Amino acid sequence: MPKPYPEEFREDVVRVARNRGPGVTVEQVAADFGVRAMTLWKWMRRADIDDGTKPGSTSEDNAELREARRRIKLLEQENEVLRRAAAYLSQAHLPKRIYPLVKELATGGIPVTVTCRVLKLARQPYYRWLERPVTDAEFEQATRANALFDAHREDPEFGYRFLADEARSAGSGMADRTAWRICRDNNWWSVFGKKRGRIKKAGPPVHDDLVRRDFTAMGPNRLWLTDITEHATSEGTLYLCAIKDVFSKRIVGYSIDTRMKSRLAVAALNNAVARRGHVDGCILHSDRGSQFRSRKFVRALDRHRIVGSIGRVGAAGDNAAMESFFSLLQKNVLDRRSWATREELRIAIVTWIERTYHRRRRQASLGRLTPVEFETVMTTPALQAA
Structure with missing residues (x-):
């Protein structure tokens, strides 16, 4: 039985389908996101029930x-x-x-x-x-x-x-x-006894650096990279946490929120595991941000049997492969125009990731193939199902 799609991914697909341009069909949107058209119609029907436009028992x-x-x-x-x-x-x-x-x-x-x-x-x-x-x-x-x-x-x-x-x-x-x-x-101490420094320094690493700037992998789900980026809108800042598979350069999971809390990183990790499946022993490399050193995130890694890896303080090159993706996102989406609402920017981000980056943007390092095409060619049928 296939694993269910993450809730956040379903909501993003429904947003794009509802805001599709003239001449764009629901079937085309479903193909862009790699889902069946019937599945997308069911998601839209469920969203209509939740919004109150159609009768039925809501998800709430x-x-x-x-x-x-x-x-x-x-x-x-x-x-x-x-x-x-x-x-x-x-x-x-x-x-x-x-x-x-x-x-x-x-x-x-x-x-x-x-x-x-x-x-x-x-x-x-x-x-x-x-x-x-x-x-x-x-x-x-x-x-x-x-x-x-x-x-x-x-x-x-x-x-x-x-x-x-x-x-x-x-x-x-x-x-x-x-x-x-x-x-x-x-560790039971009085709340008044804690010493507070004036300058907040980066905390100690919870994992060793297992990557050491070697951004190569022999197969899917062997090495993942993650980081968080942000962009301002007229309503406020929107944060994106994305997880990238080094093997195919594909974004295997992401989460978008209005707060940069540990739950943002945990949600992105859970979405990636839900979409990929077989991830035991995979290495997830990040910088030394507090979200990736939090107890919630470390427990999530242990729960999914994923090995954590953390780079050094102030060394952007330790996560350069992930920074390059965010640079593309910055040039192609974030800086193209000013964004009035968070909803508008969210739709633009997920559309560019799923439609353009995954299925239309060919990369020289992948033999002029897109990430989806590269995984289809280079993996076995069993791994394709993941």
């Missing part, structure tokens, strides 16, 4: 229904946790250790996250207990950590001495030095 209604069902299931799980915990703790002959109950509920299908949130437990001590038998010292350590965590969550302004006082008043005795060590290991 369906999403609300799914969210309501998810919330009901979560409430049922939370009620089951409270019921089982009350029955477990009421048995006087059992030791008052809650972690076995968390494990038992997890076996029954209730996630550990839900159980720990309802019982106000930290998950880290539970997973340590699950890996090896818990000694009395380790259990005491977890109890102290829970007491400090509860105090820190209620009053983030407190330093470790105040947290120790709160923990002792809650019945978990410990020395100030012990409280400092636990807070240090878990």
Whole structure:
């Protein structure tokens, strides 16, 4: 079964189809974007329903229904946790250790996250207990950590001495030095204790530079490059995060947003994986921007089994192949005219990428073929399906 197209890609295709020029058919737009005409007609019908121009159940209604069902299931799980915990703790002959109950509920299908949130437990001590038998010292350590965590969550302004006082008043005795060590290991500090420098420097790299300016690949999905560009409109700035396959120079995924947050890079990565499929072991190279060093982006790389790579600070040549694409985009689209709205610029960007750059612009490094033609010629049928 083929993978579904990313939501952002479908919206962009519908925008282009709705704003097509005179004489341009829906079938031609579908061919430009590499989708079936019937599929595009379905997307446009769904967009009309969502806009209220046609009757039917909108995507928002369906999403609300799914969210309501998810919330009901979560409430049922939370009620089951409270019921089982009350029955477990009421048995006087059992030791008052809650972690076995968390494990038992997890076996029954209730996630550990839900159980720990309802019982106000930290998950880290539970997973340590699950890996090896818990000694009395380790259990005491977890109890102290829970007491400090509860105090820190209620009053983030407190330093470790105040947290120790709160923990002792809650019945978990410990020395100030012990409280400092636990807070240090878990990075629980007062919000007033952080030192702020005047000049914000680039953060440390989360990955090594695995590319070292060697922008070559022996096949698709071996080496990807990514970066973020921006352009001003009368409504405000529009940001584009694009991912380029070095093998065919094709833009395998992109995302466009009004904010340059980590979600922009994560959305572009998810769109690329959804369109390409087999990406295990692929290297994704970027600069040292905060979006590509964020925890959300690193977790997304791990989830898709993609290897991260980061260049040096202030070295534009470390990502020159991606910069060359943005230079083409700048000359062919962004600087051609002034843009009144973000919507207008967005349509122009996706149209140029999917119609012109992918399917009409021949490149000398590809043997005077377009990126789509090059992939068709140089890859096997199995890889073409990706």
